[in-house]
Amino acid sequence: MPETASTLHDASCSKSIVSSTLEGDSVEKRCENREKAGVCKKSKDVRDSNGRFDSSPYPYGNYRNYYSFRGVVDRDQRLDVLLPHLGLKHRRSVLDIGCCSGQVTHQVWDLVSDAAPAPGTVLGIDIDSDLIDDAVAAGGSRMAPGDVMPVGELSFMTANIADPDVALPGTFDVILLFSVSKWIHVNFGDDGLRRTFKKIADMLAPDGIFVIEPQTWKQYKRLFHDTHKEHKRAIKLKPDQFPAHLKTLGLDEIAHIQPTDGSQFKRDIFVFTKHA
């Protein structure tokens, strides 16, 4: 086993994917699939002269070993705290936007794959095709833009949610946007983020749930790319205005979850619903 593969195998796969209903595969099998596909890569952990993590090689927050440095175990704690709000017994189609290499998406699939009377439907999308390759290697099928959404399956697709020409198939009962809004904002500006929120509001089924874990304005501080800096200077829609903006799109805030001292997640999470 190559050194890089064993590193990610230990640090990410086996810690982050525990239950294993996906096509009957065990955790070990999923990790093995990743290794066979040669997708267990470890991103270069570049540090600047002050020893701080250099995120410049990842302009979209598209970190290769994101889940190993988040320290995800068993099930992502964000899902645990959200479960009472998601109602996954009756809301069974889920879209995970900015799904990275798919660990959380796989965990969502584990929650809905054996639902009665039929399995749920889960789609993970990400702007980075390498991350989607990683996600598919761990289980699920690959979709291309324009494909019909496979019902009762786990699928992944490379897509830029902020692109005006990208439309996703159908509607979803639950839409997740975990730690992605800043990256959409600094790459595509207010227009890109507003477009994303509008798409989300349109794609959400009546009585559906939208979950956002936004980065705070303070977390827009260290930017390496000129485009990011330009967009930041022009930003009018600050993160603390997101709830009011979402309300104009018909989404009402129903819960605000704050991390506690011992939480694995460090950002506030907001839950919205689209009234039927």
Ligand SMILES: C[S@@+](CC[C@H](N)C(=O)[O-])C[C@H]1O[C@@H](n2cnc3c(N)ncnc32)[C@H](O)[C@@H]1O
């Ligand atoms: C910091 S990671 C968060 C991963 C995951 N949502 C989580 O919190 O566990 C941000 C992810 O969003 C993706 N992303 C950024 N901009 C995007 C866009 N415009 N469309 C789709 N994905 C995007 C990145 O490639 C990256 O995988």
